Amino acid sequence: MRITSRYRAACVATALSAGLLLSGCSKDDDTVSTAAGDGDYTIGFVNGNNTEFHTCLQGxxxxxxxxxxxxxxxxxxxxxxxKELSNIEDMISRGVDAVIVQTVNVDALEADIAKAKAANVPIFLTSVLLEDMKDVLGASVVPLAEVGKMDAELVTKDAGGKAVQVGVVAGAPGAASDVLVGGFTDNLPATAKVVANQPGMFSPAKAQEVAENMIQSHPDLDYVFVANEEMAFGALNAFKAAKADVRIVTNNGTERGVEAVKDGTFLGTVSNPAQLTGANALESTVKLLDKDKGAEKVTRTPLTLVTKDTAAQAPAYCAE
Structure with missing residues (x-):
C-alpha cells in the first residue's frame, strides 16, 4: 500500500487486513477503507447510502x-x-487529491464544496448535476429526468388513452429522487392523474408502508412509479396483500428487477448500470486531474428501457 507524504503528515496509520483498513485518523474509523495503489493519485469516495445502487457504485x-x-x-x-460534511473533512485531512461524492441531499453540497474548495481539494459528483458547475471538477450522472420520462412513456403506451390513477413512491427528498420523479410526472398524459406522491426513503419497508396507505386511500389505483427496484419490491408486497392489480414501473435494471419484468411482476424498469456510473466517475476524476484534453467534465450513463419484450437484452447492472 502506498501512503502519500501529505497523508503521512496528517496521521500515522496502522495498516490492517493487507492494507485494506486504515485507522488512527477518522472520527469513525470503521467507515473508511483504502484500496492499495501505486499510481499518482489518492482519491476519496463519500457514498450516500447502502442500497444496491450505492453498493454497486462503490464496487x-x-x-x-x-x-x-x-x-x-x-x-x-x-x-x-x-455526516457527509464530516466525511469530506476527514478525506481532506487524509490529503486526498479529489473527493468523489454521492450526495445525500443537493442542499448539502454547498457546504461540502465550500469546505473542499478552501482546502484546494476538488469535488467530483455522481448521480446529480448542479446548475453552476464551476466549483466542481466534474460529474458522472444518470440522466434521471430521462429515466422518469421513459417510465412515463411506458405508462402512457400501456394505458392506451384510458383515464388512469397513478401513484408515486419517491426516494429521499432533496437529491436525485426529485429529478427522477419530476421526469416521470411531467411526462404523463393528461389522462393520467397523480393521486398520491410520498417518499419511501429508499427503504423497502417504508415503501411498503407508503404503498399500503396509498392503496387504502385509492383502491382504484392503476399504476405506481417507484424510484428504485428495492422499494418496488416493498410496494409489491403491499399490493399483493391488498389483492390490488397495480402495474409497477421503476428504475435500476438489477438482476432481480429485470427478472421481475420478465415474469410480468413489474410492467417495466429503466436500466442504468451502476457499474458504468462508478467506473466513469473514477476514470474521469483521474483524467481531469491529469488535465487530459480529451476528458469530458460530465459523463452520462446510457439508459435502456426494459420491458417483457426486451428484458433478455438488458445490460448487467453490477460489476462481477
Missing part, C-alpha cells in the same frame, strides 16, 4: 481504482448531510 469505483493504481478511501454518510 465499480473500487475496481477501477485497482485498475488505475489509485489509492482510494471510502466512507458512507448513511443519508445524513451532517
Amino acid at each position: 465499480a469505483i473500487e475496481k477501477k481504482a485497482e485498475e488505475l493504481g489509485v489509492e482510494l478511501y471510502t466512507a458512507n454518510s448513511t443519508q445524513d448531510p451532517g
Whole structure:
C-alpha cells in the first residue's frame, strides 16, 4: 500500500487486513477503507447510502481504482448531510487529491464544496448535476429526468388513452429522487392523474408502508412509479396483500428487477448500470486531474428501457 507524504503528515496509520483498513485518523474509523495503489493519485469516495445502487457504485469505483493504481478511501454518510460534511473533512485531512461524492441531499453540497474548495481539494459528483458547475471538477450522472420520462412513456403506451390513477413512491427528498420523479410526472398524459406522491426513503419497508396507505386511500389505483427496484419490491408486497392489480414501473435494471419484468411482476424498469456510473466517475476524476484534453467534465450513463419484450437484452447492472 502506498501512503502519500501529505497523508503521512496528517496521521500515522496502522495498516490492517493487507492494507485494506486504515485507522488512527477518522472520527469513525470503521467507515473508511483504502484500496492499495501505486499510481499518482489518492482519491476519496463519500457514498450516500447502502442500497444496491450505492453498493454497486462503490464496487465499480473500487475496481477501477485497482485498475488505475489509485489509492482510494471510502466512507458512507448513511443519508445524513451532517455526516457527509464530516466525511469530506476527514478525506481532506487524509490529503486526498479529489473527493468523489454521492450526495445525500443537493442542499448539502454547498457546504461540502465550500469546505473542499478552501482546502484546494476538488469535488467530483455522481448521480446529480448542479446548475453552476464551476466549483466542481466534474460529474458522472444518470440522466434521471430521462429515466422518469421513459417510465412515463411506458405508462402512457400501456394505458392506451384510458383515464388512469397513478401513484408515486419517491426516494429521499432533496437529491436525485426529485429529478427522477419530476421526469416521470411531467411526462404523463393528461389522462393520467397523480393521486398520491410520498417518499419511501429508499427503504423497502417504508415503501411498503407508503404503498399500503396509498392503496387504502385509492383502491382504484392503476399504476405506481417507484424510484428504485428495492422499494418496488416493498410496494409489491403491499399490493399483493391488498389483492390490488397495480402495474409497477421503476428504475435500476438489477438482476432481480429485470427478472421481475420478465415474469410480468413489474410492467417495466429503466436500466442504468451502476457499474458504468462508478467506473466513469473514477476514470474521469483521474483524467481531469491529469488535465487530459480529451476528458469530458460530465459523463452520462446510457439508459435502456426494459420491458417483457426486451428484458433478455438488458445490460448487467453490477460489476462481477
